[in-house]
Amino acid sequence: MRPPKPPAAQDAGVLVIGLGRFGSAIASTLEALGHDVLAVERDADLVAQWAGRVPLVEADATNPEALEQLGARDFSVAVVGVGSYLEASVLITGNLVDLGTPQIWAKAISNEHARILQRIGAHHVVLPEADAGARVAHLVSGKMLDYIEVEDGFTIVKMRPPKETQGFTIAQTKVHERYGVTIIGVKSPGEDFVYAEPDTRISANDLLIVSGHADLLERFAARP
Structure with missing residues (x-):
């Protein structure tokens, strides 16, 4: 009997499928950060638009043979940026699952779409519009300038x-005792970011990095 074929190295970088606004932003940012990236797009106009800006191939990723031919099996991470076309999104994600891609990130346009992608094997599902809408809602309601919900309500702002x-x-303000949130850093204009210490003094022009439960942060940020 012949010995089994060893698995692919899976070190080719990140495969980004779909060069719409979501996929192109990911591909171009990864490229700018120096990561190995390969974009896949079947629309000839988008291929022409992005030619020379990111490494790309024109192919239909709903076809598993096309993914095999372009070496998709060698990538450790794949991003499915095709969200508007449900059938294509599901087929591409399923193809990547069949290839054994270790990390699959997929864009969804609805909660139902997200559930389907999760059920067929996507490891991470992103709803860009819903996530952006929720984030902006927090930003416009108080003094928050940025908002990141980590998990289970724990948030950094x-x-x-x-x-x-x-x-x-910080010790004098008693913020943690009074509001249940923690100041973890202070950024003064023209100075480096510093991790907060009890004797770190806060000025009117500073920016604070604060962590805690979302509800408690909302209350703290609503203070005049």
Whole structure:
């Protein structure tokens, strides 16, 4: 009997399928950061638009043979940026699952779409519009300048300091005792970011990096 064929090295980088707004942003950013990336797009106009800007091939990723031919099996991470066409999104994700891609990120346009992608084997499902809408809702409602929900309500925000904290050290403000949130860093204009210490003094022009439960952060950020 012949010995089994060893698995592919899977070190070719990131495969990005679909060069719409979502996929092209991921591919171009990865390229700018120096990561190995290969984009796959079947629309000839988009291929022409992105030719020379990111490494790409024109192919139909709903066809498993096309993915095999372009070496998709060698990639450790794949991003399915095709969201508007449900059938294509599902077929491409299924093809990647069949290839044994270790990490599959897929774009969804609805909760139902997301559930389907998860059921067929996508490891990470992203709903860009829903996520962006929720994030912006938090930003427009207070002093928050950036908002990242990590998991289970635990959130990290960038925000302006409430008046009651300005001119005082973190220990003096008693923010954690009073509001249940933790100031983890302070960025003063023209100075490097510093991790917060009890004697770190907060000024009106500083930016605070604060962590805690989303509800508690909302309350803290609503302070005048």
